[in-house]
Amino acid sequence: MENLAGKRGQSTLLYFKIIGIVLAAGVFILLIKFLADTLSDTLLEKNYRARDIALLITTIYAAPGQLNYTYDTGGNFEIGIGDGAIVVGDDKGDVFYWYYRPQDMEDIRLEREVGGVLTLVDVEKDVYPLLIFEKYKTVDGDGNVEEGIKVRTP
Amino acid sequence: MKNKRGFIFIEIPMWMIRFFFMILVMFALLFIFNYFIVTDINVQKAEANTLAGFFFYSKEGLAYCDNEIERCYPGMIDYSVKFAPEVSHLNRLIPGDPTGSAAKISYSAEPVCMLVDGVCLADTDCMLTDGKCQGDDEDHCELREGMCTKETRAYYKFDNYENLNILVESGLTTGLGGADRADIYKMMRIKNGDETLSRQVKFEVFTQNS
Numbered sequence: 307m308e309n310l311a312g313k314r315g316q317s318t319l320l321y322f323k324i325i326g327i328v329l330a331a332g333v334f335i336l337l338i339k340f341l342a343d344t345l346s347d348t349l350l351e352k353n354y355r356a357r358d359i360a361l362l363i364t365t366i367y368a369a370p371g372q373l374n375y376t377y378d379t380g381g382n383f384e385i386g387i388g389d390g391a392i393v394v395g396d397d398k399g400d401v402f403y404w405y406y407r408p409q410d411m412e413d414i415r416l417e418r419e420v421g422g423v424l425t426l427v428d429v430e431k432d433v434y435p436l437l438i439f440e441k442y443k444t445v446d447g448d449g450n451v452e453e454g455i456k457v458r459t460p
Numbered sequence: 461m462k463n464k465r466g467f468i469f470i471e472i473p474m475w476m477i478r479f480f481f482m483i484l485v486m487f488a489l490l491f492i493f494n495y496f497i498v499t500d501i502n503v504q505k506a507e508a509n510t511l512a513g514f515f516f517y518s519k520e521g522l523a524y525c526d527n528e529i530e531r532c533y534p535g536m537i538d539y540s541v542k543f544a545p546e547v548s549h550l551n552r553l554i555p556g557d558p559t560g561s562a563a564k565i566s567y568s569a570e571p572v573c574m575l576v577d578g579v580c581l582a583d584t585d586c587m588l589t590d591g592k593c594q595g596d597d598e599d600h601c602e603l604r605e606g607m608c609t610k611e612t613r614a615y616y617k618f619d620n621y622e623n624l625n626i627l628v629e630s631g632l633t634t635g636l637g638g639a640d641r642a643d644i645y646k647m648m649r650i651k652n653g654d655e656t657l658s659r660q661v662k663f664e665v666f667t668q669n670s
Contacts, residue, residue, distance in 0.1 A: 322475065329479075333486050341493065349499040357503045360556075364510050368518040370532055390556025403670070404556030406511070408520040 348381075348396055355383060356394040356403035359437075363392070363405040363414060366439055366455055375439040385437065387416045387457055412454025508642035508665035511553075511563060515616070515663065516646055520552065522565070524651045537661070539652035543614050550616040560668040562620035566613035567650065567659040568602070624666035638669045 359377065366375060379385060386393035390413070393402045407413060416437075440456045515521035517534045524538035525531065542549040543565075555561050593601045593608035600611040615621050624639040632638040644663040649656050 319471075322471070326475075326478065330482065333482065337486070337489060337493075340490070344493070344497050347499070350501070353499065354501050357501055361503060361506060361510050364507075364514065368510075368514040368520065370519055390554065404560060406514070406553050406555050406561075409552040409554055411520070 348383075348398060349401065351381060352383060352394045352396070352401040353403075355379065355381070355385070356392045356401050359385070359387075359392045359394075360403040360405040363387075363407075363439070363455065366441055367405075367407050367411060369441065371441075372443060373439075373441045377437045377439065379437060385416070387414050389413070410453070412452060414455045414457060417456055417458045504640045504667045504669070505642055507561075507667055508644065511561070511616075511665050512644045512646070512663045514553065515550065515563070515565065516648065516661075522549065535647075536649045536651050536656075539650050543612075543650070550614055553616065555617075557668070559620055559623075560670070561617065562624050562666045563616040564613060564621055564664045565616070565661060566600075566611050566664075567648070567661045568609040568611050621666060624668065628666065634669070636669055639666055640669060641666050 362375070362377065366373065382396065384393075384395045386395070390407070391402045391404050393400050395401065405414075436459060438458050440458070441454075442456060443451065443453045445451050516537070517523050517532075519525050519532045522537045522542045523532045523534060524536040524541075525533070537543055550563070550565070593603040600613055602609050602611050624641075627633075627637075627639040628641045633640050642665045644665065646661050646663065647658065648661045649658050650661075
């Protein structure tokens with residue numbers, strides 16, 4: 307190792323200072339990137355939507371009689387409903403939350419109205435701006451009662 | 461710093477200290493940023509209130525309903541058909557998460573034994589013995605405000621109740637794996653056949669943290 311008091315030593319010290327500045331700049335850039343990723347993160351909104359819809363479905367099941375409820379999903383999220391859970395997702399990942407339903411009521415299904423026909427769709431792939439919840443009760447000729455909630459898009 | 465020895469003993473340790481503080485500051489900043497970033501919403505209280513509303517007021521819950529005219533009476537609990545322990549009507553509500561919630565609904569029946577000068581004045585299922593309100597296990601006797609009372613109770617998901625109650629009693633109310641409890645009180649009318657009582661009903665809802 308050379309004598310640092312000399313000309314070569316001074317340039318070595320300069321290299322160290324440059325390395326320090328580069329490292330500090332690197333850390334600063336990483337922090338800025340971390341903040342930018344956090345700002346663009348949709349986790350909070352997905353958590354909010356999943357919980358909000360789950361509480362809404364529990365409330366709709368509890369409500370007496372038939373009703374319609376239009377819900378604005380408020381964003382470009384993929385929304386899946388079924389098997390006791392709401393799944394809200396986008397390209398960054400999925401979030402789910404549970405809802406409650408009475409034992410003798412049909413589990414909720416997400417459907418889409420196409421040409422006047424309600425069609426079950428692959429909820430994992432479609433994006434809906436609105437959900438319409440319809441609580442229904444039907445009685446067939448034998449007196450069998452079927453109750454539940456249908457969800458469809460306009 | 462004049463020479464090689466100065467470089468080794470002064471400059472290198474100084475750089476190590478600088479790196480150490482830089483890493484310390486970086487982690488401190490990350491901690492501060494993370495502390496203020498909210499990505500979750502706690503809806504356990506809202507969920508508890510929704511469940512309470514479900515049980516208290518819904519036809520699918522405990523509300524008394526006249527099937528002939530298909531009308532339910534909010535604020536009135538149908539004891540014999542829905543509340544009585546042997547009916548277990550509460551368990552008709554299916555949670556998406558089978559282990560994530562539980563509830564206990566209870567109310568005190570008429571004070572059955574009033575403590576006056578240490579003497580129990582009534583001969584009932586719950587007896588005041590040695591200063592304690594006692595009876596059979598299923599009578600749920602309890603001393604409340606100097607009165608020995610018999611509590612009527614029903615459970616929603618009793619197995620979950622036992623597990624979640626242990627978590628709450630242990631103080632594990634925050635973080636994943638813990639559980640939270642919400643106590644909700646409502647003045648209700650209890651209809652048991654032709655008899656109707658007015659009681660304050662306590663609804664304890666247990667929900668697992670997520």
